[in-house]
Amino acid sequence: MKKKMIPTTLLLSALIFSLSPICEAVWLTVPHTGSKCVSEExxxxxxxxxxxxxxxxxxxIFPTVSVKVTAPYGSVLHHKENTTNGQFAFTTQESGTYLACFEADAKSHGNRDFSINIDWKTGIAAKDWDSIARKEKIEGVELELKKLEGAVEAIHENLIYLRNREAEMRIVSEKTNSRVAWYSIMSLGICIVVSGLQIxxxxxxxxxxKLI
Known part of the structure; x- marks a missing residue:
């Protein structure tokens, strides 16, 4: 019986799809008063x-919004007002939660809630592979291998990041346990001293x- 061979390109594409970060398409319902935010660590x-x-x-009705994107420590990465569409791009400088907030502009929405579609891409998903292919003059299997290499690098960086976070959390946990132990010892010592003084x-x- 002959085995049916699967093309190498399809295998690589499937592997890249399973390994690489997936871009997120988010729908937000923005109230006519207030704002709505989306965040990602x-x-x-x-x-x-x-x-x-x-x-x-x-x-x-053509509602407009004010858009503000902030970094974990509060610095503004993108700010735009009275807009119906747009794009923001940046390279993160510190680890943490990045926040994108959308606020309805007054009198532009007829006092009705409306929706915003956000196509959010990070890491390898944000790369323009067509431009890379033209610049490096690669195509086909070679391009898929390039994508696979990028996916593996992204996974490796994520593993290093998680390992560092685990080490930081372990240090914090050990310090907390040490402080709790010292606090317990001090509390016990104070109780003994107070009891002795009372006696x-x-x-x-x-x-x-003259009762005793």
Whole structure:
């Protein structure tokens, strides 16, 4: 019986799809008063690319929003007002939670809630592989191998990041346990000293009253 051979390109494509980070398409319902935010925890030195588009169910209303993207320590990475669509891109400088907030502009939405579509890509998913292929003059299996190499590097970096986070959490846990132990010892010592002082005071009191 002849075995059916699967093309190498398809195998590589399937492997890349399973290993590489998947871009996230997010739908947000923005209230006509207030704001709505989306966040993601990202490590440092990661490329982030996102496109956003305001969707209105009524064609006669064209709501606009104010967009603000902030880093974990509060620095503003992207800020745009009175817009219906746009894009932001940056490379993360520190690890932590990155926040993108969308706020409805007053009197642009007819006091109705509306939706925003966000195409959020990070890491290898944010790379423009067509440009890379043209620049390096590669195609076919060689391009798929390049994608696979990028996926493996991304996974390796994620593993290092998780290992470092685990080490940090272990250090914090050990310090916390040490502080709790010292606090318990100090509390016990204070209780013993206070009890001794109470006994001494009662003894002196009873001797003074000639009860003992």
């Amino acid at each position: 990202i490590q440092s030195n990661v490329v982030v690319l996102a496109d956003y588009l305001v969707i209105s169910e009524e064609h006669s 001494l005071y009662l003894k002196q009191y009873f001797e003074k009253k």
